[in-house]
Amino acid sequence: MERSGSDVRERLQQAAVELFRERGYDRTTATEIAGRAGVTERTFFRHFSDKREVLFDGQAVLVEALTASIAEAPAELGPFDTLFRAFRSVTRLLEDNRPFSKPRQEVISATPALRERELSKLKALSDALASALRDRGVSELPAALAAHAGMAAFAHATLAWLDHDEPGLSERIDMAEKSLRSLL
Amino acid sequence: MERSGSDVRERLQQAAVELFRERGYDRTTATEIAGRAGVTERTFFRHFSDKREVLFDGQAVLVEALTASIAEAPAELGPFDTLFRAFRSVTRLLEDNRPFSKPRQEVISATPALRERELSKLKALSDALASALRDRGVSELPAALAAHAGMAAFAHATLAWLDHDEPGLSERIDMAEKSLRSLL
DNA sequence: GTCTATACTGAGATAGAC
DNA sequence: GTCTATCTCAGTATAGAC
Numbered sequence: 219m220e221r222s223g224s225d226v227r228e229r230l231q232q233a234a235v236e237l238f239r240e241r242g243y244d245r246t247t248a249t250e251i252a253g254r255a256g257v258t259e260r261t262f263f264r265h266f267s268d269k270r271e272v273l274f275d276g277q278a279v280l281v282e283a284l285t286a287s288i289a290e291a292p293a294e295l296g297p298f299d300t301l302f303r304a305f306r307s308v309t310r311l312l313e314d315n316r317p318f319s320k321p322r323q324e325v326i327s328a329t330p331a332l333r334e335r336e337l338s339k340l341k342a343l344s345d346a347l348a349s350a351l352r353d354r355g356v357s358e359l360p361a362a363l364a365a366h367a368g369m370a371a372f373a374h375a376t377l378a379w380l381d382h383d384e385p386g387l388s389e390r391i392d393m394a395e396k397s398l399r400s401l402l
Numbered sequence: 403m404e405r406s407g408s409d410v411r412e413r414l415q416q417a418a419v420e421l422f423r424e425r426g427y428d429r430t431t432a433t434e435i436a437g438r439a440g441v442t443e444r445t446f447f448r449h450f451s452d453k454r455e456v457l458f459d460g461q462a463v464l465v466e467a468l469t470a471s472i473a474e475a476p477a478e479l480g481p482f483d484t485l486f487r488a489f490r491s492v493t494r495l496l497e498d499n500r501p502f503s504k505p506r507q508e509v510i511s512a513t514p515a516l517r518e519r520e521l522s523k524l525k526a527l528s529d530a531l532a533s534a535l536r537d538r539g540v541s542e543l544p545a546a547l548a549a550h551a552g553m554a555a556f557a558h559a560t561l562a563w564l565d566h567d568e569p570g571l572s573e574r575i576d577m578a579e580k581s582l583r584s585l586l
Numbered sequence: 587g588t589c590t591a592t593a594c595t596g597a598g599a600t601a602g603a604c
Numbered sequence: 605g606t607c608t609a610t611c612t613c614a615g616t617a618t619a620g621a622c
Contacts, residue, residue: 370550
């Protein structure tokens with residue numbers, strides 16, 4: 219049982235999604251997940267600080283990609299232009315991940331404890347975007363509000379697209395952006 | 403030991419805030435909270451589905467007040483006008499509750515597990531506002547986005563005001579509204 | 587890797603309000 | 605008698621300490 223290959227983390231994540239779908243989150247123990255991945259419960263908790271965390275790892279990549287896009291955006295763009303440019307820069311990434319994201323999202327949506335954790339992650343993401351905007355000279359309050367509103371639109375589009383794949387992600391982002399802009 | 407008709411629930415909430423401030427959330431057990439309120443641990447969990455929930459009860463009143471205000475707003479008002487009218491209608495309520503809200507918020511802000519729960523509650527509130535807007539004929543997407551953006555502004559103003567009481571809550575809501583509207 | 591505290595659950599008993 | 609709140613007792617699983 220490959221121990222040093224260090225794809226243990228991925229095997230744990232894979233096993234977790236499978237088991238959560240088979241039995242539900244509450245009826246799955248950390249020991250069972252570890253067992254299916256060929257390690258002990260203790261190893262599970264070495265990799266993930268708590269049971270929920272096993273489903274929330276991909277976020278780091280997304281944060282990096284989005285903040286990088288914001289940092290290198292033309293200086294003359296306003297907050298929303300900058301944000302939506304960033305969101306569009308990761309559509310390809312999200313589309314490629316859809317086969318894994320969809321079952322994962324089904325589990326999350328069905329489990330209150332996981333939805334709670336999801337909100338934390340979205341908040342952290344939103345805060346990171348606000349920080350990236352501030353680095354471009356946008357001041358505190360507008361940066362926070364733009365990041366929040368933009369993230370809400372982006373998250374809404376992404377979740378709707380994971381639920382039904384048509385219309386596509388790009389179109390959904392367009393729709394969300396238009397809707398947001400016509401509100402103000 | 404007053405068993406029936408009593409205010410066990412409130413005693414539990416009171417005891418919880420006290421103990422969390424004295425020792426911190428993690429170092430306080432449900433048994434200790436129950437003990438200080440004069441009941442057993444099991445009774446604590448009959449009143450609150452989990453340990454975090456004991457700090458999040460006041461929300462119901464706020465949801466009621468805000469959705470009521472939205473429902474009775476003049477039909478010609480747009481989504482943001484409707485929302486901020488509602489936010490302003492509860493400033494008095496929030497100001498009166500400040501003596502209780504402030505210590506409570508300090509505990510929440512200092513505890514990751516409680517911040518997570520707080521986000522859930524804000525999401526539920528935001529969803530309720532979106533639903534109230536839809537009842538006025540605002541369609542799905544704009545209702546969700548307006549509610550999210552508006553709530554972000556309102557929450558930002560309220561938390562900042564709990565942290566430092568000057569400028570006052572009304573002024574802070576004015577500032578947040580202006581900032582949000584001038585984003586475009 | 588082992589041990590332990592504690593959050594949480596379930597079932598059945600008891601006590602009082604009605 | 606019913607109904608509801610609480611208690612008692614006996615567990616399981618998470619997560620942290622060692």
